[in-house]
Amino acid sequence: MAIRSQLLKGILEGCILAIIARETVYGYELAVKLQNQGLDVSEGSIYPILLRLQKEKLIQGELRKSPSGPNRKYYRLTDAGQESLLTFRENWENVKKPVDQLLRGKEEI
Template sequence: MNERSQLLKGILEGCILAIISRETVYGYELAVKLQQQGIDVKEGSIYPLLLRLQKEKLIHGEMRASDSGPNRKYYTLTSAGEASLEAFRQNWNSLKSPVDQLLDRGGS
């Protein structure tokens, strides 16, 4: 596994929760939204994470009819998911600035 994949593995859950907090999405749509943000994740790696998040009751999945093709499972954030996302935001913010400072070649 390359360095980018390792880094992404640690933050992907928070990114997924952030997208779902903004709108109800289905798996493929979620993969597209991540790619639009420059986060290249294979669709197949998202579904196991969605399943785990659902088992942990951070998201809720609901089958709905689709205008084009078979039914799709749409995901929404639960109150536990909102709390988890807020914890992720706080952890991310506490790490982002110090890491940026360390990586900034102009810093001391």
Template sequence: MSLRSELLKGILEGCILAVISNETIYGYELTMKLHAMRIEVSEGSIYPILLRLQKEKLIVGEMKKSPSGPNRKYYTLTAEGEAALQEFIKHWNNLKGPVDELLSKGGRT
């Protein structure tokens, strides 16, 4: 597995929660939104995360009619999901600043 894949694996859940916090969305559409943000993930890796987030009650999935084709499961954030997203943002900001600072110095202290 590449370094990029390993790094993404650690932050993908927070990214998914962030997208869902902005709008009710179905799995394929979520994948396309992430791709538009240059976060390259396969649809196959998104669905297990969505299932886990549902089991953890961070999101809720609801089947709705699709304007074209079969029904789709649309996901929305729960109050617990919003709290988890805020926690992720706090941890991300605490990590991002020091890493950016280190990298801007070329790894030299």
């Protein structure tokens, strides 16, 4: 359970960084975008991750008036966040192909 959820959390973190890299978003908007990508995560799970990414200074939140009125907290990527996203992308590319092959049962020995 622990390893599985750690793995998923790490991947979700990477996806969140990728979305925020494209545009500044607020919490609910981010949840919708993740779901539109087909990532079936519980909507609440983004908030602990957003808190952690802020603590690690990978993203920065700012309270701003939204077009529809109320204050919203918009997130944008920091320089450290950009770097972290690059690292994530690299790691993902490295692991994606071998894992896919392994799961399809096409290992070449």
